[in-house]
Amino acid sequence: MSSNTTSRVAAGVAAGLIVSSVPAMADTDGESAQLAPLVVTPTRMAQTVDESLSSVSVIDRDEIDRQQPRQVSDLLQGRAGTGLTSNGPFGKTTNLSMRGTNSDHTLLLVDGVPMNSATFGGAAWQYLPPAEIDRIEVVRGPRTSVYGADAIGGVVQVFTREGEEGPPRFRAFGGAGSFNTQEFGVGVSGGTAASRYALSASHYETDGINVQDGAGDKDPDGFENTSFSGRFSHRLPGGAELFATGFRSKGQSEFDGATGQEDWTDHVFQALRGGVRGDLTDRWFSELAVSQAKDEQDTFDSSGGESWHYTERHEVSWRNELYWGAGHVWAFGGDWREEEVDTSSDYDETSRYNAGAYTQLELDLGRHDLGSSLRYDDNEAYGDNVTGQVAWGFDATDRLRLRSSYGTAFKAPTFNELYSPFPSWVGNPDLTPEESVSAEVGARWQGRRVYVDTLVFQTEIDDLIAAREVAPGQDQPFNVDEARIRGAELEAGAHWQEWQISGAFTYLDHEDRDTGNELPRRPNESARLDIDRQLGDFSVGATALARGRSYDDRPNDTRLSGYGLLNLRTSYAITPEWTLRGTLENALDKDYETADGYNQPGRAVYVSLHFNQH
Template sequence: MKRTALSTAILLAMTPALAHAQDAPETEARTLDTVQVTATRVAQTVDETLASVTIIDREEIERLQPQQFTDVLQGRAGLSVVGNGPFGKTTSVFMRGTSSDHHLLLVDGVRMGSATSGGASWQFLPPEEIERVEIVRGPRTSIYGSDAIGGVTQVFTREGRRGPPEASAFLGGGSFGTRELGVGVAGGTDDTSYRLSMSHFSTDGIDVQDGFGDDDRDGYDNTSLSGKVSHRLDNGIELFGNLLYSEGATEFDGTPDQTDFLHAVLQGGLRIPILDRWDTELAYAQSRDEGENFAAGTFFSTFDTRRDQLTWRNDIQLGDRTDLIAGVDAYEDRVSSTTDYDEDSRYNVGVYSVLRSGFGAHDLEGSLRLDDNEQFGDKVTGQVAWGMQATEALRLRASYGTAFKAPTFNELFFPGFGNPDLEPEESETLEVGARYAASQAYVDVAVFETRVDELIDNQMVGGVFMPINVDEARIRGLEIEGGHEFGPWNARASLTLLDAKDRNTGNELRRRPPVSGRFDLDRQVGDFSLGGTVLARGRSYNDGDNEERLSGHGLLDLRAAYAIDAEWSVLVTVKNVFDRDYVVARDSFNEADYNQPGRAAFVKLRYQQR
């Protein structure tokens, strides 16, 4: 089934949209850039949290000018991005050396990912529809349930605003036959805010693998719709809803050679002030991760996941510095596929609580969660954390937490391959950190150790290749992140040192570089802004036996922007300035590298009504 109806409607709608733009006063300056909610499900400043947190706001996203969402994540503290080629190809985002499916992706609080493969479709997230990204490193299973062994990344879609409607639009293109365009409108009243935006990205791409499959370029297109609305009633109850919908196609070498995808989340709910110190939120959401595969234009297979999720959260202030967050979340995964799974659905119900308290210079936090899973029964996880404001600028923290990852449908039920007796993967993490923040500068340092037991590995058992619980991993790491704004300059840097080993063999875990880093530097010069990003990645191994070595590399990206007037601007980006050849993943079975782009240039014209 080709999904073209939405794409056609959006492209037709983009053309006349600017004609309806109206004059409007300047918007209020945002003051919540340093507030995050992912660590505990309630709002905290970054300086208050007892976790290792990175915030990427809309201003930074626009400054970086990413062509792919993973451009925003690459090289951040604790993160390593591995793609089987650029532009919509299968992508893993390793957090703190754990597996990619140990890294939970949330979109506006809703769990995303495939129930069959277990991983999230990072490659399909449209950067133009994203308001803010919150990265929380370290286990969060005691709050969010399965998958959050390495941590959580939460994506927030574009926000509405108060005031008359304001229109926005962009048009761009560049190397590899890349084309993109979009339009949006945001506005509201004292009680209502809304935003609706649409975007389209397409590229001819590059030939993903040399000497395997065809020699043609492997393209990608993505058409996305994002919407968010909230309305506050006279009695204080707030109604809210949000949508992120993406569809398109991505090509690659092999059989099949094309996937038509649908990646979507829809959520609605209400927030109720029960008492002065007690707020509750109730929400229903559905996420979908669907793919239809084709070989030489002929239908090949379908793997569709639908997840229905119901959440109930309560925020209770017990004292001046004591808060209780408690709730229930339940979800059901359903699989629809041309593959005949032994089971095609399962449910999970989780009950959790977080207690935060402070006395003097000290803060304490504890969380506990019970998950009841239809497949493997009950699982209890917990976490404790301590923090101390050592000086006005220096804050210390330490934490210990347990987590787990439920086996996927493929691992449990895939015909001829699945193992229904698998146990969840389990972990323990100990972390010590410090954050120094003064004026316009900060430095955050964290040292951690994670031990993962019951790791699932594919092995030959009784003449059958199947997943079993055998491996154990020990991961140690050091993360350093810092930033400084001084006059017209804005600098941000991160460094990750990682020792990720298979405890049974002593080998490094595959595709985890021991050293990686990132440095961003931007400067405002009148109506111009100039900037660049340096990405560095050490060598790694493509296989668990450490026989296929992937060389390290360094990349330089440059960018510039010019404000034509208060509403119009033009942006130019040059990626991989020195045209480096580099590889982050290899297809061992076909003995072919997954290619990455050489030097590339992109230009974009942006309009924002003010």
């Protein structure tokens, strides 16, 4: 087997494997040429971004440190194909829409563990702490034929920090800022030639802002969150590797209740995964893993008392990769998962299982690359479903790569949509799964220090699930005949001398074919520009965000105005290990909303001190 194939086997162990960014390479003119980073989320196998047949973006730890985010949404908003809405800042409900699809059409993975709620459908993005994250991979476009249900719009995978060979390295940080915000954290990592480990913990709390002017009290709605993450791996004498990852977030978020009193939600957000992986032969790699995901939310509402929604998912997965020839890979495997819910109201059903089997084929044909995937799912609640995808790539030149793909996907109805007995939201057991067909054509130009990625796409969704009023104050989900979404994306970046620049633009044309209206909370245009400059021990940077108008509701009666934001940042390296950082967010003090009636913060200042042992 070639050395290139061997490295791919070692790197492409699973979606839960951390793949570090490729280091810079010396260029002939004395500057550094940045190689494209490795990714594993598009196919579960390691490949560079410019080799991928998917549209994928990477946010690494260096970028997270530069941008100094308070929330994960700060890192994701305005990215190509990505739209975010929230019911206020700091731990309030946050929804991510990929390529104009519903928020529950984006699958969140934490170290390979699916984290979408079986009751609410979407993922609890607001409980992910940036301090625990090593990198984020954002894959746009359907991935149901790889990961199963929920990935109509795309997949976002969050990787926690991992250790490297060497003595223990410690890190710590502490900070404070506007709205009586305080944060701190510690971590340690290291390893030997056979074993690696990383452990970290962080805490964030803020008084927040008054999220709703016309509801509840006028006091700020605070948020606090304590998180832990850990990663361990050990290579056995025979070559097999044992691995384990864990993440847990726990805290409380306040909101305005209907009675004018302060109410709150307690949460637990947890992902655990472990298993064994290794080469069965010199061409056959295999991984067997088990995982558990928890999403628990206890709500204390003075108008309705206590209610709770607990989701727990257990999964067993087996994955295999067979390598042959010059870069050909055949992957196959299966997974079995069981979802269980526990709620404060009686549901007709509280558990269901899903058994899935899939196969993938990646062919390297010189200047041409072909990829295909096929998956079969059998679900206890809604029956079986077959999804597939085909993709083609062509190296037009050494720097220009063309690609196209066509794929199908589906989304299963949630327990709330099927069985909810709540007076304001009545379940509909006659719902059918949402099904989609997507196609895209794109091109990526990769220079030594510059890249440009652009594409156009179209997605058609049949039986889209939406809500309608069936009685005063009572809604019920139903299947819309069809929704069509067309769009274009542009992403670009450059690293020249001491400058780092990246930008993204998204255009969407979306329609509910049942009514002719636009789909709610999808801006037709959005853009993001990040600029950073290193000045010796100092660095300065800025992020500009722009978002076009949208509608808050399905009838298009409530319009949300577009807006633009400017965030500024700076840092100073006191010593090689100590760094002082500061941000000025919403520097122009703009008033804006991403959901009708929910405020967002005005101008805010944050300062933090970081220690990172090298």
